[in-house]
Amino acid sequence: MELVSICPDEKLSARSANNAELSPDPLDELIDFMAAASNNVIEEPIRDLVAVRAAQMSRYASCLDMHVRQARSHGEDELRLHHLVGWRDSSLFGPRERSALAWTEILTERPGEAVPQGIYNDVRTQFSVREILDLSLVVMAVNCWNRLHAGLGSVPNFAPQEELEPWPIRASS
Numbered sequence: 725m726e727l728v729s730i731c732p733d734e735k736l737s738a739r740s741a742n743n744a745e746l747s748p749d750p751l752d753e754l755i756d757f758m759a760a761a762s763n764n765v766i767e768e769p770i771r772d773l774v775a776v777r778a779a780q781m782s783r784y785a786s787c788l789d790m791h792v793r794q795a796r797s798h799g800e801d802e803l804r805l806h807h808l809v810g811w812r813d814s815s816l817f818g819p820r821e822r823s824a825l826a827w828t829e830i831l832t833e834r835p836g837e838a839v840p841q842g843i844y845n846d847v848r849t850q851f852s853v854r855e856i857l858d859l860s861l862v863v864m865a866v867n868c869w870n871r872l873h874a875g876l877g878s879v880p881n882f883a884p885q886e887e888l889e890p891w892p893i894r895a896s897s
Contacts, residue, residue: 754868761865764858766824772800773808773821774828774859775866780809781832782870791866823850824859831863 762771772795779788792805807814811825827847830839847856 754872758865758869761858761861764861765855766858766862768798769795769800770821770824770859771862772798773804773817774824774862776805776808777811777825777828778832778863778866779870781829782867782874784870784873787866787870787873820850823847827851827856827859828863831860832867 764771766774772791775791776788776795779791782788795805796802801816804814804816807816808825811817811822817825823846826843830843844856851859
């Protein structure tokens with residue numbers, strides 16, 4: 725199985741062009757992890773908001789573009805996507821979405837540090853323990869890809885919406 729692209733709307737730079745060939749098994753496993761993390765008990769609109777917010781925080785344009793396009797294709801409202809960066813001050817997000825966004829931010833900002841008990845308790849009012857685990861896996865997967873792209877120097881190649889395929893993509897060999 726050959727890895728075509730880490731994100732469907734970008735080509736890899738010379739710095740990262742051979743990574744799929746150099747280490748295909750771990751990258752295949754990472755794609756499988758992202759697919760599994762995206763297929764869980766958390767509802768799709770929240771998964772989309774979480775992916776966009778984590779991508780905003782990473783400041784990696786290509787993944788941000790991909791996740792915004794994906795959210796829009798799933799029916800997310802354009803105004804809510806514009807308000808996402810300032811979600812705390814917006815009335816467009818409900819309590820469950822706010823908890824998910826707070827959880828996304830704390831896991832993205834503080835990797836490796838314990839989440840303060842108060843934040844966990846607030847999130848726990850909206851999500852079951854299972855849902856918190858699944859939400860955490862979505863955040864981890866998005867952050868993993870963002871960090872991988874940043875480190876490898878992937879270069880965005882923004883394609884029109886109609887040219888994009890669902891992510892993650894693999895081509896058979």
